[in-house]
Amino acid sequence: MACLGCRLANGREAIHTVYEDDFVTCLLDHDPFSEGHTLIMPKRHAVELEELDDPLAKAVMEASQIVSRAIKLLYRPDGITICQNGGVFNELTHFHLHVVPRTAERPFSEFWSAARMNPQSQQLSRTREMLSSSIAAIIACQ
Ligand SMILES: [Zn+2]
Numbered sequence: 001m002a003c004l005g006c007r008l009a010n011g012r013e014a015i016h017t018v019y020e021d022d023f024v025t026c027l028l029d030h031d032p033f034s035e036g037h038t039l040i041m042p043k044r045h046a047v048e049l050e051e052l053d054d055p056l057a058k059a060v061m062e063a064s065q066i067v068s069r070a071i072k073l074l075y076r077p078d079g080i081t082i083c084q085n086g087g088v089f090n091e092l093t094h095f096h097l098h099v100v101p102r103t104a105e106r107p108f109s110e111f112w113s114a115a116r117m118n119p120q121s122q123q124l125s126r127t128r129e130m131l132s133s134s135i136a137a138i139i140a141c142q
Contacts, residue, residue: 005094009041016128019135023059031116033100036071040097067099070134077101
């Protein structure tokens with residue numbers, strides 16, 4: 001599996017998975033903009049948004065809704081930004097949708113700079129536990 005994104009989405013690399021189904025894996029960004037910053041990645045290789053077939057596109061959207069609900073429950077952010085970078089701006093060359101909790105004080109322009117959290121692995125593990133528990137509770141209520 002040559003593609004790093006495919007390896008991440010299929011658990012072949014050390015990742016912090018918060019949710020997965022048959023189509024997608026939702027994992028914590030290793031260098032998050034904010035706590036709870038999650039990536040939604042197809043398990044099957046795809047690069048651009050328009051390459052996603054209907055079931056996969058639906059799975060990506062449903063996962064983004066589940067993750068957003070969990071982030072809101074857990075962190076009470078002022079808002080959530082969801083974004084995807086295509087072409088040369090996709091440094092992973094594998095489709096990934098960012099789900100980013102935001103506070104009003106922090107401009108999103110910092111997303112594109114080096115001002116990331118640079119968390120320890122322990123902190124990511126704690127975030128993973130909290131977010132995956134929140135997601136499990138949401139799914140149990142559906
Ligand atoms: Zn891939």
